Amino acid sequence: xxxxxxxxxxxxxxxxxxxxxxxxxxxxxxxxxxxxxxxxxxxxxxxxxxxxxxxxxxxxxxxxxxxxxxxxxxxxxxxxxxxxxxxxxxxxxxxxxxxxxxxxxxxxxxxxxxxxxxxxxxxxxxxxxxxxxxxxxxxxxxxxxxxxxxxxxxxxxxxxxxxxxxxxxxxxxxxxxxxxxxxxxxxxxxxxxxxxxxxxxxxxxxxxxxxxxxxxxxxxxxxxxxxxxxxxxxxxxxxxxxxxxxxxxxxxxxxxxxxxxxxxxxxxxxxxxxxxxxxxxxxxxxxx
Numbered sequence: 184x185x186x187x188x189x190x191x192x193x194x195x196x197x198x199x200x201x202x203x204x205x206x207x208x209x210x211x212x213x214x215x216x217x218x219x220x221x222x223x224x225x226x227x228x229x230x231x232x233x234x235x236x237x238x239x240x241x242x243x244x245x246x247x248x249x250x251x252x253x254x255x256x257x258x259x260x261x262x263x264x265x266x267x268x269x270x271x272x273x274x275x276x277x278x279x280x281x282x283x284x285x286x287x288x289x290x291x292x293x294x295x296x297x298x299x300x301x302x303x304x305x306x307x308x309x310x311x312x313x314x315x316x317x318x319x320x321x322x323x324x325x326x327x328x329x330x331x332x333x334x335x336x337x338x339x340x341x342x343x344x345x346x347x348x349x350x351x352x353x354x355x356x357x358x359x360x361x362x363x364x365x366x367x368x369x370x371x372x373x374x375x376x377x378x379x380x381x382x383x384x385x386x387x388x389x390x391x392x393x394x395x396x397x398x399x400x401x402x403x404x405x406x407x408x409x410x411x412x413x414x415x416x417x418x419x420x421x422x423x424x425x426x427x428x429x430x431x432x433x434x435x436x437x438x439x440x441x442x443x444x445x446x447x448x449x450x451x452x453x454x455x456x457x458x459x460x461x462x463x464x465x466x467x468x469x470x471x
Contacts, residue, residue, distance in 0.1 A: 184463040185348050186333025187211075191466045192414065194337045203276065204337055210273035211333050214294070217266035221259060222301035226312075228255045229305030233313065235367075235374040259306075263298050270294035277336040286339070293332060300324050305376075313376045317364075318357050326353015347406035348462075354399030355428075355455040359448065361392050362435070366444045393432045400425050417465035424458040 187208050195201045227243050230236040236246035244250040250258075271291060278287040300320055304312040311320060330349035335341055364371065364380040365388055372381045380388040407415045431451050438444060 184459040185352050186330040186345075187337060188463045188466040189330065189342075189345055189348055190334035190337035193340070203279075207273055207277045207337055208333075210269060210276055211336060214266055214269040214273055215329070217262060217269055218297055218301050221262045221266055221298065222304060224255060224259050224262065225302045225306040226304060228252060228259065229307065229310055229312075230374075230376075233305065233310065233374065233376070235305070235371060235376045259302065263302070266298055266301075267294065270297075273336060277339070281339065283339060286335075290332065290336060293328065297324055297328065312378070315377050315379050315382050317360060318379050321357045321360050322350075322353035325356035326350055329353075344406060344410045347402045347410065350402035351399045351406075352455075352459065354395045354402070355451075355458075358392060358395040358399070359452050359455070361388065361395065362444050362448045362451065364388075365392070365435075366441045366448065368441065389436050389438070392435050396428050396432045400428065415462075415465050416468075417461055420461045421458060421465070424454055424461070427454055 191204075194204050227236075227245050231243065231245040232252065236243050238246060238248065240246045245252055245255050271294070274287050274290045274294070277290075278284075281287070303310055304317055304320070311317065327346055327349040330352055331341070331345045334345050361380065364378040365385070368378065368380045368385065368388070371378055379391065383391060403421075407418065407421075428451065431447060431454075435444065435447060438447075
Protein backbone atom coordinates (compact mmCIF):
# COMPACT_ATOMS: atom_id res chain seq x y z
CA UNK A 184 0.00 0.00 0.00
CA UNK A 185 2.80 2.44 0.83
CA UNK A 186 4.77 1.58 -2.31
CA UNK A 187 1.63 2.09 -4.36
CA UNK A 188 0.97 5.43 -2.67
CA UNK A 189 4.40 6.87 -3.43
CA UNK A 190 4.20 5.65 -7.04
CA UNK A 191 0.67 6.89 -7.72
CA UNK A 192 1.38 10.48 -8.90
CA UNK A 193 3.98 9.33 -11.45
CA UNK A 194 2.17 6.26 -12.74
CA UNK A 195 -1.40 7.42 -13.36
CA UNK A 196 -1.33 10.04 -16.09
CA UNK A 197 -4.02 8.49 -18.29
CA UNK A 198 -6.99 6.12 -18.17
CA UNK A 199 -5.06 3.22 -19.68
CA UNK A 200 -2.10 3.64 -17.34
CA UNK A 201 -4.49 3.90 -14.39
CA UNK A 202 -6.13 0.59 -15.29
CA UNK A 203 -2.73 -1.09 -15.65
CA UNK A 204 -1.63 0.51 -12.39
CA UNK A 205 -4.39 -1.12 -10.35
CA UNK A 206 -3.90 -4.46 -12.08
CA UNK A 207 -0.23 -4.50 -11.06
CA UNK A 208 -1.17 -3.35 -7.55
CA UNK A 209 -3.63 -6.22 -7.19
CA UNK A 210 -1.08 -8.79 -8.34
CA UNK A 211 1.60 -7.36 -6.03
CA UNK A 212 -0.84 -7.42 -3.12
CA UNK A 213 -1.69 -11.06 -3.84
CA UNK A 214 2.02 -11.93 -4.00
CA UNK A 215 2.74 -10.20 -0.69
CA UNK A 216 -0.15 -11.93 1.08
CA UNK A 217 1.05 -15.31 -0.18
CA UNK A 218 4.61 -14.54 0.97
CA UNK A 219 3.36 -13.54 4.41
CA UNK A 220 1.42 -16.80 4.77
CA UNK A 221 4.44 -18.72 3.49
CA UNK A 222 6.62 -17.05 6.12
CA UNK A 223 4.13 -17.93 8.87
CA UNK A 224 3.90 -21.57 7.79
CA UNK A 225 7.68 -21.86 7.50
CA UNK A 226 8.01 -20.32 10.96
CA UNK A 227 5.53 -22.84 12.34
CA UNK A 228 7.54 -25.69 10.82
CA UNK A 229 11.00 -24.29 11.55
CA UNK A 230 10.43 -23.52 15.22
CA UNK A 231 9.17 -27.06 15.71
CA UNK A 232 12.10 -28.66 13.89
CA UNK A 233 14.66 -26.50 15.65
CA UNK A 234 13.20 -27.00 19.13
CA UNK A 235 11.80 -23.54 19.84
CA UNK A 236 8.20 -24.85 19.98
CA UNK A 237 6.97 -27.93 21.83
CA UNK A 238 3.64 -29.63 22.37
CA UNK A 239 2.61 -26.91 24.82
CA UNK A 240 2.21 -24.49 21.87
CA UNK A 241 -1.38 -25.38 21.02
CA UNK A 242 -1.51 -22.34 18.72
CA UNK A 243 1.13 -23.92 16.46
CA UNK A 244 -0.05 -26.48 13.93
CA UNK A 245 3.05 -28.69 13.68
CA UNK A 246 4.22 -28.51 17.29
CA UNK A 247 0.73 -29.37 18.59
CA UNK A 248 0.43 -32.31 16.19
CA UNK A 249 -2.56 -30.94 14.28
CA UNK A 250 -0.53 -30.94 11.05
CA UNK A 251 2.42 -33.25 10.32
CA UNK A 252 5.80 -31.79 9.40
CA UNK A 253 5.65 -33.57 6.03
CA UNK A 254 2.23 -32.11 5.23
CA UNK A 255 3.41 -28.62 6.20
CA UNK A 256 6.46 -28.96 3.95
CA UNK A 257 4.23 -29.91 1.01
CA UNK A 258 1.96 -26.96 1.74
CA UNK A 259 4.95 -24.60 1.88
CA UNK A 260 6.24 -25.82 -1.49
CA UNK A 261 2.80 -25.40 -3.07
CA UNK A 262 2.42 -21.92 -1.60
CA UNK A 263 5.90 -20.97 -2.79
CA UNK A 264 4.93 -21.96 -6.34
CA UNK A 265 1.75 -19.89 -6.10
CA UNK A 266 3.68 -16.87 -4.77
CA UNK A 267 6.20 -17.18 -7.60
CA UNK A 268 3.42 -17.36 -10.22
CA UNK A 269 1.65 -14.34 -8.72
CA UNK A 270 4.90 -12.37 -8.66
CA UNK A 271 5.70 -13.39 -12.21
CA UNK A 272 2.26 -12.20 -13.30
CA UNK A 273 2.87 -8.86 -11.54
CA UNK A 274 6.20 -8.40 -13.33
CA UNK A 275 4.61 -9.41 -16.63
CA UNK A 276 1.77 -6.92 -16.21
CA UNK A 277 4.21 -4.18 -15.20
CA UNK A 278 6.62 -4.65 -18.09
CA UNK A 279 4.20 -5.79 -20.80
CA UNK A 280 5.35 -4.47 -24.18
CA UNK A 281 8.34 -2.88 -22.45
CA UNK A 282 11.96 -3.09 -23.61
CA UNK A 283 13.23 -3.16 -20.00
CA UNK A 284 14.03 -6.88 -20.07
CA UNK A 285 16.96 -6.61 -17.64
CA UNK A 286 14.83 -4.72 -15.12
CA UNK A 287 12.04 -7.29 -15.44
CA UNK A 288 14.43 -10.19 -14.89
CA UNK A 289 15.93 -8.39 -11.90
CA UNK A 290 12.47 -8.08 -10.32
CA UNK A 291 11.86 -11.80 -10.89
CA UNK A 292 15.17 -12.54 -9.19
CA UNK A 293 14.23 -10.28 -6.31
CA UNK A 294 10.97 -12.21 -5.97
CA UNK A 295 12.86 -15.50 -5.77
CA UNK A 296 15.03 -14.00 -3.01
CA UNK A 297 11.87 -12.92 -1.17
CA UNK A 298 10.49 -16.47 -1.29
CA UNK A 299 13.80 -17.80 0.02
CA UNK A 300 13.89 -15.18 2.78
CA UNK A 301 10.32 -16.02 3.83
CA UNK A 302 11.25 -19.68 4.18
CA UNK A 303 14.72 -19.38 5.69
CA UNK A 304 13.69 -17.17 8.62
CA UNK A 305 13.33 -20.13 10.99
CA UNK A 306 13.15 -23.15 8.65
CA UNK A 307 15.92 -25.26 7.16
CA UNK A 308 19.48 -25.66 8.41
CA UNK A 309 21.04 -22.64 10.14
CA UNK A 310 18.00 -20.32 9.73
CA UNK A 311 18.96 -16.66 9.89
CA UNK A 312 16.27 -15.93 12.49
CA UNK A 313 18.27 -18.02 14.95
CA UNK A 314 21.38 -15.92 14.26
CA UNK A 315 19.87 -12.54 15.15
CA UNK A 316 19.36 -11.49 11.51
CA UNK A 317 15.57 -11.59 11.41
CA UNK A 318 15.17 -7.90 12.19
CA UNK A 319 17.56 -6.85 9.42
CA UNK A 320 15.80 -9.04 6.87
CA UNK A 321 12.42 -7.64 7.88
CA UNK A 322 13.74 -4.08 7.41
CA UNK A 323 15.07 -5.01 3.97
CA UNK A 324 12.16 -7.05 2.60
CA UNK A 325 9.16 -5.54 4.42
CA UNK A 326 10.67 -2.08 4.08
CA UNK A 327 13.03 -1.10 1.30
CA UNK A 328 12.28 -3.97 -1.10
CA UNK A 329 8.55 -3.91 -0.38
CA UNK A 330 8.06 -0.18 -0.90
CA UNK A 331 10.79 0.48 -3.46
CA UNK A 332 10.11 -2.70 -5.43
CA UNK A 333 6.38 -2.03 -5.61
CA UNK A 334 6.91 1.59 -6.66
CA UNK A 335 9.45 0.49 -9.29
CA UNK A 336 7.04 -2.05 -10.76
CA UNK A 337 4.35 0.62 -11.00
CA UNK A 338 6.51 3.38 -12.47
CA UNK A 339 9.42 1.55 -14.18
CA UNK A 340 11.78 4.01 -12.50
CA UNK A 341 13.65 4.33 -9.21
CA UNK A 342 13.79 7.17 -6.70
CA UNK A 343 16.18 6.97 -3.74
CA UNK A 344 13.73 9.04 -1.67
CA UNK A 345 11.50 5.95 -1.52
CA UNK A 346 13.94 4.52 1.01
CA UNK A 347 12.38 6.89 3.56
CA UNK A 348 8.81 5.49 3.47
CA UNK A 349 10.45 2.08 3.07
CA UNK A 350 12.26 2.71 6.35
CA UNK A 351 8.91 3.50 7.96
CA UNK A 352 7.27 0.25 6.86
CA UNK A 353 10.43 -1.72 7.62
CA UNK A 354 10.82 -0.40 11.16
CA UNK A 355 7.11 -0.75 11.94
CA UNK A 356 7.36 -4.39 10.83
CA UNK A 357 10.58 -4.80 12.81
CA UNK A 358 8.75 -3.51 15.88
CA UNK A 359 6.10 -6.22 15.41
CA UNK A 360 8.82 -8.87 15.20
CA UNK A 361 10.61 -7.39 18.21
CA UNK A 362 7.43 -7.56 20.30
CA UNK A 363 6.95 -11.18 19.31
CA UNK A 364 10.54 -11.94 20.30
CA UNK A 365 10.22 -10.03 23.58
CA UNK A 366 7.18 -12.11 24.46
CA UNK A 367 9.00 -15.37 23.66
CA UNK A 368 12.56 -14.43 24.67
CA UNK A 369 12.89 -16.88 27.54
CA UNK A 370 11.86 -19.92 25.47
CA UNK A 371 13.94 -18.68 22.55
CA UNK A 372 17.04 -18.47 24.74
CA UNK A 373 16.46 -21.98 26.07
CA UNK A 374 16.08 -23.33 22.50
CA UNK A 375 19.22 -21.59 21.26
CA UNK A 376 17.29 -19.10 19.12
CA UNK A 377 19.49 -16.02 19.38
CA UNK A 378 17.14 -13.22 18.40
CA UNK A 379 18.02 -9.56 18.83
CA UNK A 380 16.04 -9.59 22.09
CA UNK A 381 18.02 -12.54 23.43
CA UNK A 382 21.26 -10.77 22.47
CA UNK A 383 20.27 -7.38 23.94
CA UNK A 384 18.39 -8.49 27.03
CA UNK A 385 14.97 -7.36 28.24
CA UNK A 386 15.72 -3.73 29.18
CA UNK A 387 17.77 -2.81 26.12
CA UNK A 388 15.17 -4.49 23.91
CA UNK A 389 12.65 -1.94 25.15
CA UNK A 390 15.02 0.88 24.15
CA UNK A 391 15.41 -0.77 20.76
CA UNK A 392 11.61 -1.00 20.42
CA UNK A 393 11.14 2.70 21.15
CA UNK A 394 13.85 3.58 18.61
CA UNK A 395 12.00 1.62 15.91
CA UNK A 396 9.04 3.98 16.28
CA UNK A 397 11.05 7.18 16.71
CA UNK A 398 13.29 6.55 13.68
CA UNK A 399 10.51 5.02 11.58
CA UNK A 400 8.10 7.89 12.05
CA UNK A 401 10.90 10.45 11.63
CA UNK A 402 11.67 8.90 8.23
CA UNK A 403 8.01 9.15 7.21
CA UNK A 404 7.60 12.79 8.23
CA UNK A 405 10.84 13.82 6.51
CA UNK A 406 9.54 12.22 3.33
CA UNK A 407 6.00 13.66 3.56
CA UNK A 408 6.86 17.15 4.81
CA UNK A 409 10.37 17.82 3.46
CA UNK A 410 10.95 15.66 0.37
CA UNK A 411 7.39 15.89 -0.99
CA UNK A 412 5.83 18.88 0.82
CA UNK A 413 2.22 19.63 0.00
CA UNK A 414 1.68 16.42 -1.97
CA UNK A 415 0.03 14.41 0.82
CA UNK A 416 -3.48 14.70 2.19
CA UNK A 417 -4.98 13.11 5.29
CA UNK A 418 -1.89 13.80 7.37
CA UNK A 419 -4.04 14.56 10.40
CA UNK A 420 -5.18 10.93 10.44
CA UNK A 421 -1.61 9.73 10.06
CA UNK A 422 -0.54 11.98 12.95
CA UNK A 423 -3.20 10.37 15.17
CA UNK A 424 -1.80 6.92 14.43
CA UNK A 425 1.71 8.28 15.07
CA UNK A 426 0.55 9.40 18.52
CA UNK A 427 -1.06 6.00 19.13
CA UNK A 428 2.22 4.29 18.28
CA UNK A 429 4.15 6.52 20.66
CA UNK A 430 1.70 5.69 23.46
CA UNK A 431 2.17 2.01 22.61
CA UNK A 432 5.95 2.42 22.82
CA UNK A 433 5.52 4.02 26.25
CA UNK A 434 3.44 1.06 27.47
CA UNK A 435 6.09 -1.37 26.23
CA UNK A 436 8.78 0.72 27.94
CA UNK A 437 6.97 0.31 31.26
CA UNK A 438 6.12 -3.36 30.76
CA UNK A 439 7.77 -5.97 32.96
CA UNK A 440 5.63 -9.00 32.09
CA UNK A 441 6.23 -10.56 28.63
CA UNK A 442 2.76 -12.13 28.47
CA UNK A 443 1.19 -8.66 28.47
CA UNK A 444 2.82 -7.93 25.12
CA UNK A 445 0.48 -10.25 23.21
CA UNK A 446 -2.30 -7.64 23.14
CA UNK A 447 0.18 -4.89 22.24
CA UNK A 448 1.44 -7.04 19.37
CA UNK A 449 -2.03 -7.16 17.85
CA UNK A 450 -2.59 -3.44 18.34
CA UNK A 451 0.61 -2.30 16.68
CA UNK A 452 0.26 -4.71 13.75
CA UNK A 453 -3.33 -3.62 13.04
CA UNK A 454 -2.65 0.10 13.52
CA UNK A 455 0.32 -0.07 11.14
CA UNK A 456 -1.87 -1.69 8.49
CA UNK A 457 -4.48 1.03 9.02
CA UNK A 458 -1.79 3.72 8.71
CA UNK A 459 -0.57 2.19 5.44
CA UNK A 460 -4.15 2.18 4.15
CA UNK A 461 -4.60 5.87 5.04
CA UNK A 462 -1.30 6.67 3.28
CA UNK A 463 -2.62 4.96 0.15
CA UNK A 464 -6.01 6.67 0.37
CA UNK A 465 -4.39 10.06 0.97
CA UNK A 466 -2.73 9.85 -2.45
CA UNK A 467 -5.60 8.26 -4.36
CA UNK A 468 -8.19 10.69 -3.04
CA UNK A 469 -9.95 8.44 -0.54
CA UNK A 470 -9.30 10.75 2.42
CA UNK A 471 -8.73 14.46 2.74
